[in-house]
Every structure is written in structure tokens, then in C-alpha cells.
Amino acid sequence: MSGYSDRSVAIVGSGPGGMYVAQALLEKAPGCKIDIIDRLPSPFGLIRGGVAPDHQKTKRVDQKYTQTITENNNVRYVGNIALGRDVSLNELSAIYDSVVLAYGAPYDNKLGIPGEDKVGVFGSNAFVGWYNCHPDFKDLSPNLNISTAAVIGIGNVAIDVARVLSRTPMEMATTDIADYAMTDIDAATLKDIYMFARRGPLEAACTNNELKEMGLLDAATTVVDGSILPDDMPESMDDREKKVRMRILDTLKVLSQAKANEKRRTVHIEFFASPIEILGGERVEGIRMERTKVESGRCVGTGDTFDIRCEMVITCIGSRAEAIEGIPFNERSGIVKHQDGRVSPGVYAAGWVKRGATGTIGTNRLDSYAVTDLLIADFCGEKKPGPEKLNNLLNERKLQSVSFDDWLIIKMLEETAATAPSPRKKFSTIEDMIAGLNAAR
Numbered sequence: 271m272s273g274y275s276d277r278s279v280a281i282v283g284s285g286p287g288g289m290y291v292a293q294a295l296l297e298k299a300p301g302c303k304i305d306i307i308d309r310l311p312s313p314f315g316l317i318r319g320g321v322a323p324d325h326q327k328t329k330r331v332d333q334k335y336t337q338t339i340t341e342n343n344n345v346r347y348v349g350n351i352a353l354g355r356d357v358s359l360n361e362l363s364a365i366y367d368s369v370v371l372a373y374g375a376p377y378d379n380k381l382g383i384p385g386e387d388k389v390g391v392f393g394s395n396a397f398v399g400w401y402n403c404h405p406d407f408k409d410l411s412p413n414l415n416i417s418t419a420a421v422i423g424i425g426n427v428a429i430d431v432a433r434v435l436s437r438t439p440m441e442m443a444t445t446d447i448a449d450y451a452m453t454d455i456d457a458a459t460l461k462d463i464y465m466f467a468r469r470g471p472l473e474a475a476c477t478n479n480e481l482k483e484m485g486l487l488d489a490a491t492t493v494v495d496g497s498i499l500p501d502d503m504p505e506s507m508d509d510r511e512k513k514v515r516m517r518i519l520d521t522l523k524v525l526s527q528a529k530a531n532e533k534r535r536t537v538h539i540e541f542f543a544s545p546i547e548i549l550g551g552e553r554v555e556g557i558r559m560e561r562t563k564v565e566s567g568r569c570v571g572t573g574d575t576f577d578i579r580c581e582m583v584i585t586c587i588g589s590r591a592e593a594i595e596g597i598p599f600n601e602r603s604g605i606v607k608h609q610d611g612r613v614s615p616g617v618y619a620a621g622w623v624k625r626g627a628t629g630t631i632g633t634n635r636l637d638s639y640a641v642t643d644l645l646i647a648d649f650c651g652e653k654k655p656g657p658e659k660l661n662n663l664l665n666e667r668k669l670q671s672v673s674f675d676d677w678l679i680i681k682m683l684e685e686t687a688a689t690a691p692s693p694r695k696k697f698s699t700i701e702d703m704i705a706g707l708n709a710a711r
């Protein structure tokens with residue numbers, strides 16, 4: 271018996287934030303019972319529903335998470351159970367010694383400009399969820415039989431969106447993009463995609479690897495105005511930052527050599543432009559942009575405006591968490607209120623619900639390990655009943671949870687349904703996952 275075998279922890283959310291807490295607990299509190307609760311039957315959050323389908327290598331981090339669950343008898347996956355809908359925080363706190371909230375930040379931030387409610391404006395979470403078969407967004411049905419789309423932002427998510435909209439079925443053959451999305455993207459009359467960045471090339475929020483991919487598309491050209499690209503880095507920038515920025519600048523210079531309209535689609539990268547109004551009647555007909563400049567590190571409007579005709583706007587400007595009843599919430603920043611990850615006695619936050627939508631998968635690892643250290647240091651007093659009690663509660667409520675073995679059956683069904691070289695044909699509704707599972711058992 272190890273020192274922690276009478277302790278139990280519920281982790282709400284099986285994305286990277288939650289999975290790294292589970293990993294840390296296994297290393298640092300051996301014997302502790304860990305239940306990972308997720309509202310979907312499918313685990314691993316944005317690894318499945320966010321990371322771009324043509325980035326299968328990145329998605330492979332799910333193999334490590336799978337090991338965390340399958341190689342340890344003390345870890346359970348309890349899928350298809352939602353905090354706030356099926357169980358409350360009070361109930362979990364009565365069952366487990368600690369509860370870690372790691373339920374992500376899936377609600378798109380708003381631009382806060384007139385016209386944002388027009389038909390044809392989508393947030394990136396919804397749009398990305400649509401092409402990734404996320405059950406919440408499979409019915410989004412964006413109309414791609416348009417001539418121009420505007421993507422707001424030039425972070426990696428914005429680049430994912432522009433790239434996926436530009437790819438051909440051949441380029442996506444090895445991916446698990448939703449069939450309905452690939453069909454629509456390929457049939458689309460879409461010709462031009464504008465990517466707007468508020469700041470300049472030196473502040474671009476994307477990484478160089480993602481940007482480089484934009485120059486390697488089979489049926490789309492990416493262009494940028496070379497005249498606004500600086501030759502040198504500011505003296506004030508430290509050497510490490512200079513190196514990172516120089517690589518991005520070099521890629522932009524390569525892209526600036528390309529010509530618009532040479533291929534089926536053109537992606538136009540526009541720096542120093544901030545949206546001020548979405549134009550049109552009920553539907554989007556255009557976007558009004560204001561030219562900006564960066565002064566002492568701050569982005570300011572110049573008052574000069576220009577309009578671009580477009581029929582769709584996709585905002586890639588970050589996201590916020592859900593305010594779940596009984597959980598203290600910071601409305602302004604859209605995250606759970608916490609102090610270094612401590613929410614209230616025995617309750618912790620990890621991942622994007624704690625930090626907001628920033629950083630890479632790896633950022634969650636460091637952060638979740640730090641939160642787990644606090645959690646273990648706080649273990650004290652009365653021991654709670656643990657996982658058996660959750661089983662009783664779910665049985666009483668007649669809720670069908672999905673175990674990890676169940677998930678492996680669903681996963682196998684998806685893999686069997688795929689046409690090679692695609693790795694899987696994803697289910698896009700919870701009902702279909704459960705029906706498939708019940709039929710296969």
C-alpha cells in the first residue's frame with residue numbers, strides 16, 4: 271500500500287490540462303485514485319476537436335494520454351458525464367478529496383463591433399469544431415459558395431483555418447477531416463481569404479512552422495505586401511526573440527514573392543488592420559477595417575479605414591470558459607477565479623479554464639504539474655469515499671457513462687470505417703457514438 275492509496279481526485283476535463291494533472295498525480299501521489307470525467311464520450315479535448323486534421327503528428331500526443339489511463343489501474347475515464355449538467359461541484363467535492371477543474375475554454379471571444387451577429391460570422395472554435403466533427407458544431411453549415419472570406423487574427427488557429435480552407439482532398443487524404451467539411455471546401459467557389467492582423471509582421475502571433483506551410487499549398491497561394499516588411503529587428507529586442515522573429519520575417523519575405531490568383535485560392539495576409547464593423551443586411555457583405563500602427567509596443571488606430579467585400583468572417587481571437595453554477599468565475603477574463611490554481615479548499619483549476627486560451631500543449635504540462643504539487647501539499651483531514659460513490663450517483667440518475675474500454679471500442683469503429691490512408695472516420699454525434707458502442711458490445 272502506498273501513502274496515497276486512500277486518496278481520490280476527480281479531474282473534470284480530459285484535454286491536455288487534465289491529462290497532465292493525471293500524469294503528475296501518478297508520479298507524485300502513487301496509489302491515489304483518479305477519475306477523469308468528460309462531457310463527451312471521446313477523450314482528450316482539443317487534441318481531437320481543435321488541433322488541425324492535417325496535423326496528425328501533433329494529435330499523436332493522445333497515445334501518451336492513452337497510456338496514462340490504460341497502464342494504471344487507479345485511473346478511470348468517465349466519459350459522457352458533464353459537470354453542471356449531470357453532477358455538481360458540491361457533489362464531486364463530497365465524493366473526492368480533491369477536484370481539478372480542467373474543462374477548457376471553448377466559447378469564442380467577441381470582437382465587440384457592430385454587425386457581429388450577422389449570418390456568416392463564425393468564431394474559430396465553432397468553425398474548427400465543424401471541420402473536426404465536434405458534436406457541438408457538426409451542423410454549423412457555413413456557406414462556402416462565396417467569393418471571399420475574412421479571417422480575423424494571425425495566430426496559429428487563424429492559420430489552421432486559412433490552410434484547411436485552402437487544401438485539396440488529395441492533400442487531406444491522410445487526415446481525419448469531416449467528410450462533409452472536405453466536400454464543402456472542395457466544392458466551394460471561395461477564391462480569396464484575407465487574414466487580418468492588428469499589429470505588424472514583427473508581432474505576428476503565429477509560429478514559423480505554421481506560417482511556412484502557407485507557402486507550400488497545392489492549390490492556394492499566400493501573398494503578403496513585401497514593402498511593409500522591415501529589414502532589421504529593433505535594437506531593443508533581446509537576442510532570443512530576435513532569432514524567433516527573424517525566422518518569421520524570412521518566411522514572410524518568401525511569401526511576398528508569390529503572386530495572387532495563380533492558383534485556385536489566394537490567401538492575403540494583411541498586417542496593421544483592425545476590424546471596426548461588419549457590413550451588410552442580415553448576412554455579411556463586407557468588413558470595414560481601420561489601419562493601425564504600433565507605437566511604443568501599443569497598437570493604435572490611425573483613423574484611416576477601408577472596406578473589403580466578403581461573405582464570411584471567421585474570428586480567431588481567443589476564447590473563454592463556461593461559467594458553471596457554483597464555480598467562482600472571472601467574467602472579465604473568462605476563466606475560473608483562482609489563486610495560483612487554488613479555487614477553493616480542495617478545488618483546483620488547470621489548463622485553459624485556469625490560464626485562458628494561450629500557449630501550446632506543452633504549456634499545460636508545466637502548469638498542471640505545478641497545480642498538482644499544490645493539491646498534494648493540501649491533502650489533509652477526513653478522507654472522502656472516492657470513485658465507488660460516483661458509480662452509485664450515476665446509477666441512481668440512470669446516466670450512461672463511457673469507460674475507457676468503451677472509448678476504445680468507439681475508436682476501433684472509427685478506424686474500421688475509414689478509407690485508407692485516412693486514420694479514422696469520426697463519429698460526429700454523441701448519439702451515434704453510443705449507438706455504435708451499444709451495437710458493438
Ligand SMILES: Cc1cc2nc3c(=O)[nH]c(=O)nc-3n(C[C@H](O)[C@H](O)[C@H](O)COP(=O)(O)OP(=O)(O)OC[C@H]3O[C@@H](n4cnc5c(N)ncnc54)[C@H](O)[C@@H]3O)c2cc1C
Binds near residue numbers: 282430630634
Ligand atoms: C483550434 C486549435 C488548434 C490548436 N492546435 C494546437 C497545436 O497544433 N499544437 C499545440 O501545441 N497546441 C494547439 N492548441 C492548443 C491546445 O489545444 C490547448 O493548449 C489545450 O487543448 C488546452 O487544454 P485544456 O485541457 O485546458 O482544454 P481542452 O483541450 O479544451 O479540454 C477540455 C476538456 O473538458 C471537457 N469539458 C468541457 N466542459 C465540461 C464539463 N462541463 N464537464 C466535463 N467535461 C467538460 C471537454 O469535452 C474537453 O475534453 C490548439 C488550440 C486550438 C483551439
